[in-house]
Amino acid sequence: MKQIFTHTLGLLLAVTLVATEANAQQFTKRKQYNSVGVTLNAMNYFGDIVPKPSFASFRVAASRPNIGVNVTRRFAPRLSARASFAYGRITGDDYKAADQNDPDAKYRYHRNMSFRNDILELSAVGIFDLIENRNNYLKRPDFVPYVFAGIAVFHHAPKGLVGTGANAGSDTQGLTQGSYIDLQPLQTEGVSYSKTQVSIPFGGGVRYKLNKSFDIGLELGWRKTFTDYLDDVSKNYIAETKLTTPAARYFGHYNVRNDDGPFPSFNAEGSQRGKGNEKDWYIVTGLTLNYILAPRVKSPKFR
Known part of the structure; x- marks a missing residue:
């Protein structure tokens, strides 16, 4: 997976650089424009905390909403830059995801971990359209597929659920069942990790022209992170005496x-x-509505 990610990102950046050089001289400032979405x-x-120990495994039922705003600047017939701010939540639950009859899931079934994590993300990406537009925004194509890649900074705070009923665990340690507790300060694996992290957003989408001022788009984006603690689970159990x-x-x-x-x-x-x-990793899939800010056209001056 790392090789696929590296090669895809490298190819995207190379194509973007070549396209920038080729198009920069052919796209006048009068055709550039901004949009907000x-x-x-x-x-x-x-x-x-997923059903299978693989990259492609996730529970559709664990999906949660993500909302955001963005500003986009079109620089060239195929190239734009976008800055975005978004808020969303990810979740996971061994009680619902792990199958006790699956040998690969046995330890996760007994682990009985559940979490939620609210993520605030600030990102900047470059967008490469697969269909170019050498005209102004009024004559842009009706349907445009595109790819994107960039960098993001995000803040996260995983919280664990004190289980209830059959999901309560062997000993609740006097904690209030049904409550969520901030996991990062607990150092459950003896590791101190930062709540502020960097990720690499990349993906693709399609954009459709509704009218002269509005576009609607469908986008799928992955976030390659550099932490293994979005769910506060990474390696091994530590001695109980180290948990204070x-x-x-x-x-x-x-x-x-231990119900089996x-x-x-x-x-x-x-x-x-x-x-x-x-x-x-985390993944964001959904709809974007963009409003184009019509550029101001300066009238020629006559003397």
């Missing part, structure tokens, strides 16, 4: 499921808690 999306993630608060002990040791037999020893120090060899 709003997005309504579905948000999901790839990580440790009731909440840390619950999420780092006691939040386990005797309490297992899988949560002993050094036992597997997460995959540990892959970073987490």
Whole structure:
């Protein structure tokens, strides 16, 4: 997957640079324009708390809404730059995702972890249209597929759910069932990670011209992150003695499921808690409505 990502991003950047050089001299400032937009999306993630331990595994039912605003500047017949700010939530739940009859999911079934994570993202991407427009915004094509890539900074804060009923775990440590607790300060794996991270957004979409002022688009975008703690799960269990608060002990040791037999020893120090060899991703899919800000055309001056 890393090779596919690297090659795709490299090709996109190379094509963008070549197109920029070729088109810069042919697209006058009078044809450049700005637009503002709003997005309504579905948000999901790839990580440790998914049905299968693979990149392509996620629960559709775990999707949550994502909303955002953006500003786009068209510079050339195929090229635009977009700055966006968005808010969304990702979730995961072993109780609903892990199958106790699947050998690969056994430890995740007993792990019994659930989380939600609210993400604030500020991004800047370059957009490359697969159909060019050498005219002004009024004569833009009706239908345009495009690809994009860029960089983003996001703030996240994973929170764990103190389970209820059959999902309560073996010992709630006196915590209020049904409450969400901030996981990052607990260091459930003995690791201190930052809530502010960098990601690489990339993907593609299609844009449709509604009228002279509005475009609507459908977009699918991945976010390659450099953290394995969007879900607060990464590597191994640590010794219970290193978990100094009731909440840390619950999420780092006691939040386990033993309804299929005797309490297992899988949560002993050094036992597997997460995959540990892959970073987490999140994905955003949805609709964008853009309003084009008609450029001001200066009339020629006569003397």
